[in-house]
Amino acid sequence: MATATIARGATTSASKFGDPALLxxxxxxxxxxxxxxxxxxxxxxxxxxxxxxxxxxxxxxKNYHNAYASEHTYSTFMxxxxxxxxxxxxxxxxxxxxxxxxxxxxxxxxxLFVPIAVVPLILPGVLESIAWIFLLxxxxxxxxxxxxxxxxxxxxxxxxxxxxxxxxxxxxxxxPLAFLMMTAAFKSMDPSLEESAMMSxxxxxxxxxxxxxxxxxxxxxxxxxxxxxxxLESFETPALIGIPxxxxxxxxxxxxxxxxxxxxxxxxxxxxxxxxxxxAVGVWLYTRATKEGKKFQTVTGKAFRPRQFDLGPxxxxxxSFLMIYFLFVVLLPFLVLFWASFLPFFAAPSWxxxxxxxLDNYRYLGGxxxxxxxxxxxxxxxxxxxTIAMVLTSLVAWIVYKSKLRGAWILDFLAFVPITIPGxxxxxxxxxxxxxxxxxxxGTIWMLxxxxxxxFIPYGMRSSSGSILQIHSELEEAAAxxxxxxxxxxxxxxxxxxxxxxxxxxxxxxxVSFREFSTSVLLATGESRVLSILLFTMFEQGQVTIVAAIxxxxxxxxxxxxxxxxxxxxxxxxxx
Amino acid sequence: xxxxxxxxxxxxxxxxxxxxxxxxxxxxxxxxxKAALKEGGTLNFYGTLAQVNAEKILPIFxxxxxxxxxxxxxxxxxxxxxxxxxxxxxxxxxxxxLQIPLENVTQAHDQGLxxxxxxxxxxxxxxxxxxxxxxxxxxxYFIAAWNTNLVKKEEEPKTYDDFLQPRWxxxxxxxxxxxxMLLAFAKYRFKSDEKAIDYWKKIAAQNVEFHKGHSxxxxxxxxxxxxxxxxxxxxxxxxxxxxxxxxxYMLSEGVASINGTAIFKNAPHPNSALLFARWVASLEGxxxxxxxxxxxxxxxxxxxxxxxxxxxxxxTVADLKEFPKYEKIWKEIFKLR
Numbered sequence: 001m002a003t004a005t006i007a008r009g010a011t012t013s014a015s016k017f018g019d020p021a022l023l024x025x026x027x028x029x030x031x032x033x034x035x036x037x038x039x040x041x042x043x044x045x046x047x048x049x050x051x052x053x054x055x056x057x058x059x060x061x062k063n064y065h066n067a068y069a070s071e072h073t074y075s076t077f078m079x080x081x082x083x084x085x086x087x088x089x090x091x092x093x094x095x096x097x098x099x100x101x102x103x104x105x106x107x108x109x110x111x112l113f114v115p116i117a118v119v120p121l122i123l124p125g126v127l128e129s130i131a132w133i134f135l136l137x138x139x140x141x142x143x144x145x146x147x148x149x150x151x152x153x154x155x156x157x158x159x160x161x162x163x164x165x166x167x168x169x170x171x172x173x174x175x176p177l178a179f180l181m182m183t184a185a186f187k188s189m190d191p192s193l194e195e196s197a198m199m200s201x202x203x204x205x206x207x208x209x210x211x212x213x214x215x216x217x218x219x220x221x222x223x224x225x226x227x228x229x230x231x232l233e234s235f236e237t238p239a240l241i242g243i244p245x246x247x248x249x250x251x252x253x254x255x256x257x258x259x260x261x262x263x264x265x266x267x268x269x270x271x272x273x274x275x276x277x278x279x280a281v282g283v284w285l286y287t288r289a290t291k292e293g294k295k296f297q298t299v300t301g302k303a304f305r306p307r308q309f310d311l312g313p314x315x316x317x318x319x320s321f322l323m324i325y326f327l328f329v330v331l332l333p334f335l336v337l338f339w340a341s342f343l344p345f346f347a348a349p350s351w352x353x354x355x356x357x358x359l360d361n362y363r364y365l366g367g368x369x370x371x372x373x374x375x376x377x378x379x380x381x382x383x384x385x386x387t388i389a390m391v392l393t394s395l396v397a398w399i400v401y402k403s404k405l406r407g408a409w410i411l412d413f414l415a416f417v418p419i420t421i422p423g424x425x426x427x428x429x430x431x432x433x434x435x436x437x438x439x440x441x442x443g444t445i446w447m448l449x450x451x452x453x454x455x456f457i458p459y460g461m462r463s464s465s466g467s468i469l470q471i472h473s474e475l476e477e478a479a480a481x482x483x484x485x486x487x488x489x490x491x492x493x494x495x496x497x498x499x500x501x502x503x504x505x506x507x508x509x510x511x512v513s514f515r516e517f518s519t520s521v522l523l524a525t526g527e528s529r530v531l532s533i534l535l536f537t538m539f540e541q542g543q544v545t546i547v548a549a550i551x552x553x554x555x556x557x558x559x560x561x562x563x564x565x566x567x568x569x570x571x572x573x574x575x576x
Numbered sequence: 577x578x579x580x581x582x583x584x585x586x587x588x589x590x591x592x593x594x595x596x597x598x599x600x601x602x603x604x605x606x607x608x609x610k611a612a613l614k615e616g617g618t619l620n621f622y623g624t625l626a627q628v629n630a631e632k633i634l635p636i637f638x639x640x641x642x643x644x645x646x647x648x649x650x651x652x653x654x655x656x657x658x659x660x661x662x663x664x665x666x667x668x669x670x671x672x673x674l675q676i677p678l679e680n681v682t683q684a685h686d687q688g689l690x691x692x693x694x695x696x697x698x699x700x701x702x703x704x705x706x707x708x709x710x711x712x713x714x715x716x717y718f719i720a721a722w723n724t725n726l727v728k729k730e731e732e733p734k735t736y737d738d739f740l741q742p743r744w745x746x747x748x749x750x751x752x753x754x755x756x757m758l759l760a761f762a763k764y765r766f767k768s769d770e771k772a773i774d775y776w777k778k779i780a781a782q783n784v785e786f787h788k789g790h791s792x793x794x795x796x797x798x799x800x801x802x803x804x805x806x807x808x809x810x811x812x813x814x815x816x817x818x819x820x821x822x823x824x825y826m827l828s829e830g831v832a833s834i835n836g837t838a839i840f841k842n843a844p845h846p847n848s849a850l851l852f853a854r855w856v857a858s859l860e861g862x863x864x865x866x867x868x869x870x871x872x873x874x875x876x877x878x879x880x881x882x883x884x885x886x887x888x889x890x891x892t893v894a895d896l897k898e899f900p901k902y903e904k905i906w907k908e909i910f911k912l913r
Binding site for chain 2 (some may be wrong): 042051138139140243244258259260261262263265344345346347348356368369370405431432434435436442443525526527537539540541542543544
């Protein structure tokens with residue numbers, strides 16, 4: 001709709017190019033407010049309502065009292081804090097080590113590990129949790145059983161159903177993000193400072209400690225912060241490991257408030273508002289920190305190649321670290337899912353289990369309607385979400401950065417708002433909004449589409465604004481001067497120039513939509529169920545080996561999406 | 577004379593009421609099917625039926641009544657009730673049929689979500705297996721099961737008393753919400769609250785590990801998470817044993833509870849709902865339930881596999897009112913939240 005209006009406004013006169021009718025940004029703002037602000041409004045209103053009789057409401061502060069002054073408030077707060085800070089630190093440690101070893105040292109075969117470090121990104125969080133339950137469950141977890149055998153232990157060394165277990169499982173899933181962010185930081189570091197240190201007689205370790213680390217401080221702070229916020233918002237590990245272990249964090253409390261009888265929306269809403277505020281503060285601090293960071297900017301137009309540290313014999317230690325990481329953190333979860341997907345029921349790898357292996361689970365899935373329905377939904381949703389989000393954000397980014405309209409920053413701000421909304425909070429807000437909505441989209445995949453598009457607009461904005469900024473207005477002006485209409489210019493000049501960024505953003509949104517769990521868990525039911533939710537319900541129903549088979553098919557699907565686009569575009573860019 | 581007149585009146589009224597009632601009664605499933613087809617051909621089925629059962633049972637229905645597709649919204653029972661309540665809160669009814677444990681059916685009824693209706697098929701059921709807004713779809717038996725790799729033949733339990741022996745310490749799992757066990761033991765096994773509480777306290781001293789969801793419990797047992805499960809469902813085992821799983825289960829005694837079918841008030845597809853509810857309660861529907869691996873409630877239909885216990889302690893409708901009382905004690909005994 002927005003396109004049509006721009007086209008009409010612009011075609012009336014070529015000179016008006018870049019100054020379309022005021023209507024466009026207003027419509028843009030309207031869409032963004034509808035998507036991002038309205039649900040939040042409903043949520044806040046709902047958090048002050050109490051049901052006194054069936055479907056009779058009064059306004060009250062009681063919900064906040066119930067949510068924040070109960071006997072569980074303290075334990076939930078502490079669990080969330082430990083879970084989020086522990087995960088942030090562990091993720092940061094692994095991400096930084098991987099990035100440093102592959103980017104800045106002479107560790108053997110380091111280039112090989114770069115794509116490997118990113119691969120877990122396509123493993124949905126639900127599957128990551130399931131795979132680690134298979135490995136680290138106290139009684140039957142493969143690693144536990146194996147270590148007990150090997151060392152003759154009387155009790156299992158690991159218990160995944162614990163806070164450290166949750167931290168581990170969540171962290172290893174997040175490492176690729178930390179790795180990408182830290183790689184970018186290492187890449188953009190001016191090596192002259194390190195070289196000066198070396199020349200002044202500092203050894204590798206001293207240089208690393210005194211120069212490299214300090215240069216990294218601002219980035220490290222903001223990466224830690226964003227990891228903290230993301231953990232706080234996550235629901236995969238809290239659902240699959242936390243709830244069975246009776247370790248509750250904010251997201252699980254919200255889920256339970258909504259899903260236990262009698263459902264307590266007021267309390268759930270109050271908890272959600274709290275989580276929303278926490279996350280908003282985190283994001284605000286993050287943006288502030290990254291802006292501050294520019295003061296210490298080391299990224300300049302100057303061409304340089306960061307120098308490599310010579311680790312000497314230690315490079316083999318680095319190599320072992322990479323190998324162990326690859327084997328245990330990347331490969332093992334895949335392998336355990338792969339193995340389990342051929343079993344009739346869960347059993348440890350052994351000679352006797354070997355003759356139980358069959359393709360039965362896959363054959364079963366062939367005729368299992370809910371699986372195909374969920375697969376169809378997931379594919380439709382992820383491709384539509386990616387397309388709509390990218391088209392929408394390309395237009396918004398164009399208005400923000402190219403139109404020179406006053407107040408365009410409001411659009412920029414609105415498009416950023418959803419990043420502060422935790423997935424489960426979004427799900428809850430949308431239920432409150434759409435269950436009473438006149439248009440019958442409640443319970444359909446269209447509600448999920450709205451949720452996904454809203455959640456991933458900020459990601460789209462990231463890549464769209466990046467590429468829009470790179471396009472010099474001269475090119476568009478040249479087209480306009482040659483008599484091209486606004487639409488022709490957009491189609492023949494702007495869009496082709498936008499394509500690489502568009503495609504990269506598209507793939508990323510496609511992947512995150514395909515694995516989305518925390519919003520879908522409240523919204524997807526029956527016919528609108530997506531793969532991640534099917535995995536979750538079937539895992540809860542105990543069909544673990546079929547779940548493993550679905551997981552393998554899901555990974556294959558995602559890998560082929562990435563492969564196809566890799567072929568088409570020649571490169572895959574992923575941003576965080 | 578006046579006596580005769582009033583007699584005639586009475587006779588006429590009876591006849592009239594029979595006539596008025598007759599069409600509803602006489603309506604065959606096929607006639608309901610015709611009416612259902614006009615509703616769009618979808619049935620929103622809110623049911624806890626596990627996928628393994630649903631994939632066998634629902635296609636039988638769809639084949640029997642072409643043109644009606646079942647949209648199975650499956651989740652745990654408290655989640656399904658919560659969902660229906662949220663929808664009602666938004667002024668919507670999306671579900672047509674609800675099929676969950678009776679305890680949760682009554683919760684939905686308390687919220688005013690269910691239709692009061694007597695299905696013609698319910699006539700065949702004993703009084704304890706039907707009510708003004710529900711008919712039993714199937715029964716489930718809470719039994720004990722064990723992993724045969726971890727429990728030697730001679731150690732296999734014969735009754736629930738065997739689990740008090742010290743060798744079970746730290747080797748038991750159970751479902752945290754199965755207060756039915758305590759209730760049934762108190763009312764029907766020991767016929768004494770005191771003795772039942774004493775029994776379960778001794779069990780608690782064996783350090784029972786709790787996991788939510790009976791299917792998952794079964795799967796954990798197969799995987800060797802524990803040697804035995806105290807509150808598993810009997811119908812979960814025959815299919816697993818056929819696949820070669822190292823597991824066996826106890827049929828000497830168990831607790832039986834009811835799953836009920838109900839129709840939502842203001843269901844979007846009322847005739848489809850009626851069709852499904854009547855079919856499930858009918859002989860053919862109950863046979864389908866049996867084929868799908870469930871324990872039929874119909875007195876004339878037997879389960880396909882051995883899932884009924886020799887001694888069964890039935891949870892009755894009247895017992896439901898006492899759930900809160902026993903839930904509190906159950907949670908205290910096991911220190912559950």
